[in-house]
Amino acid sequence: MVTTEIGVTAPPASADKTGKLRLGALTALVIGSMVGSGVFSLPQNMAAGAGPLAIMIGWGITAIGMLALVFVYQSLATRKPDLDAGPYAYAKAGFGSFIGFNSAWGYWISAWLGNVSYAVIVFSALSYFFPAFGEGNTWQAVLGASVLLWLVHGLILGGLREAAGVNTIVTIAKIAPIVLFIGIAVVAFKLDVFSLDFSGLGNAGLGSITAQVKSTMLVTLWVFIGIEGASVFSARADRRSEIALATGIGFFTCLALYALVSLLSLGIMTQPELAGLKNPSMAGVLEHVVGPWGAILINVALVVSVLGAFLSWTLLAAEIPHVAGRDGTMPEFFARESGRGVPSTALFITNALVQLFLIITLFAESTYQALFSIASTAILVPYIFSGAYAAKLAITGESYEAGQSRTGPMLIGLIATLYGLWLVYAAGPAYLFMCALLYAVGVPLYVYARRQRKERAFTAVEAVLALALVAVGLFAAYEMWTGAVSPF
Numbered sequence: 001m002v003t004t005e006i007g008v009t010a011p012p013a014s015a016d017k018t019g020k021l022r023l024g025a026l027t028a029l030v031i032g033s034m035v036g037s038g039v040f041s042l043p044q045n046m047a048a049g050a051g052p053l054a055i056m057i058g059w060g061i062t063a064i065g066m067l068a069l070v071f072v073y074q075s076l077a078t079r080k081p082d083l084d085a086g087p088y089a090y091a092k093a094g095f096g097s098f099i100g101f102n103s104a105w106g107y108w109i110s111a112w113l114g115n116v117s118y119a120v121i122v123f124s125a126l127s128y129f130f131p132a133f134g135e136g137n138t139w140q141a142v143l144g145a146s147v148l149l150w151l152v153h154g155l156i157l158g159g160l161r162e163a164a165g166v167n168t169i170v171t172i173a174k175i176a177p178i179v180l181f182i183g184i185a186v187v188a189f190k191l192d193v194f195s196l197d198f199s200g201l202g203n204a205g206l207g208s209i210t211a212q213v214k215s216t217m218l219v220t221l222w223v224f225i226g227i228e229g230a231s232v233f234s235a236r237a238d239r240r241s242e243i244a245l246a247t248g249i250g251f252f253t254c255l256a257l258y259a260l261v262s263l264l265s266l267g268i269m270t271q272p273e274l275a276g277l278k279n280p281s282m283a284g285v286l287e288h289v290v291g292p293w294g295a296i297l298i299n300v301a302l303v304v305s306v307l308g309a310f311l312s313w314t315l316l317a318a319e320i321p322h323v324a325g326r327d328g329t330m331p332e333f334f335a336r337e338s339g340r341g342v343p344s345t346a347l348f349i350t351n352a353l354v355q356l357f358l359i360i361t362l363f364a365e366s367t368y369q370a371l372f373s374i375a376s377t378a379i380l381v382p383y384i385f386s387g388a389y390a391a392k393l394a395i396t397g398e399s400y401e402a403g404q405s406r407t408g409p410m411l412i413g414l415i416a417t418l419y420g421l422w423l424v425y426a427a428g429p430a431y432l433f434m435c436a437l438l439y440a441v442g443v444p445l446y447v448y449a450r451r452q453r454k455e456r457a458f459t460a461v462e463a464v465l466a467l468a469l470v471a472v473g474l475f476a477a478y479e480m481w482t483g484a485v486s487p488f
Contacts, residue, residue, distance in 0.1 A: 053199045058213050
């Protein structure tokens with residue numbers, strides 16, 4: 001995304017003279033926000049827990065679930081044109097302040113944890129040239145990532161303004177090597193390699209087909225985070241109807257790229273070989289086919305892609321609590337701005353948390369896969385309530401004209417909600433416990449924010465939900481303290 005000061009989005013090259021975003025800009029926004037680091041690690045991430053059959057089923061489930069979510073954001077962008085803050089606004093409008101807070105909190109957690117994973121994968125890629133960086137979690141990598149983090153922090157505090165065409169240029173830079181990889185992989189693909197242990201049941205470590213499919217779910221979710229990009233910036237669209245088209249084009253483009261990268265790789269190297277690759281595993285696959293220059297190309301492409309995503313998501317991660325702080329859902333100190341209009345407090349807290357978790361990756365030896373799994377799990381709450389809000393509007397008839405069919409939108413909203421709940425189940429206890437703990441930490445902040453505005457903290461139902469969340473969070477902390485579960 002092309003962002004200047006926090007909350008002010010500069011129009012890409014395809015914007016018109018009024019500053020409104022046309023179809024090309026909106027499509028680039030959707031694709032650019034989704035394509036970060038995930039696609040470059042798909043071969044290993046998918047093969048680590050599944051064989052070809054389960055991976056195909058996983059992409060099928062993801063296609064249905066994410067398409068429903070696409071339709072949800074398309075519908076809400078036009079039915080609720082006054083709500084321009086994306087998933088946070090939908091959750092708050094549909095289910096009250098506490099749910100809205102948790103949606104903002106979860107989106108924020110996902111954003112800055114995603115940045116931790118970006119930092120890890122950047123230095124993992126650079127280890128191809130500088131081996132001391134290892135898997136991106138050595139002390140050298142953590143030091144380098146910390147320097148990068150605070151350089152970006154300083155740039156944003158200075159009121160950084162990106163060139164108007166950066167988003168489109170970076171998106172092309174991301175997509176070009178992926179398309180090249182797919183072209184080479186098509187030529188190198190061998191059916192006998194792909195069909196070897198097609199079900200994955202010959203590998204006892206993978207488990208049943210159901211277990212294998214579950215293992216792919218957070219991976220496929222991670223690479224689609226950002227699908228709501230056009231919806232978040234719906235106020236800037238030249239025509240709101242183009243939000244739906246841009247989101248659809250972005251979704252199907254990325255789905256095709258992602259599925260081809262993961263499935264074609266299984267026809268070049270076997271599942272155990274792919275599972276053993278270091279990330280970015282696309283580099284290992286291309287090196288296997290064309291030699292060292294293939295690995296160099298992919299590692300450089302990943303660094304370019306992730307550095308752009310790191311800056312964009314730093315801006316986004318700071319903006320979320322800033323907006324919530326301004327409307328009283330989060331404490332007012334998050335709403336503080338510098339003289340340049342930058343939300344300095346939200347930015348500092350966000351990057352301090354990124355720094356803390358970078359240090360944790362050193363001592364916990366946390367991997368990129370563990371970090372993106374936690375980030376993917378954290379974002380499920382805002383996604384689930386976006387789907388539920390769309391279903392609620394269809395059920396109650398709000399925003400619908402008399403006699404207008406509501407059955408289709410209701411089913412789409414329910415499918416999106418059920419897909420989110422299935423992902424919660426697929427995440428497994430370790431990542432759910434970690435997220436429960438992170439969500440529980442936010443409850444006192446919500447209470448503090450409500451008291452600042454001299455408003456009642458909870459309704460009766462919200463009080464029960466808050467107590468349950470804190471109880472689960474405390475139990476999660478105990479389980480992790482004793483070592484019974486560990487997300488890292």
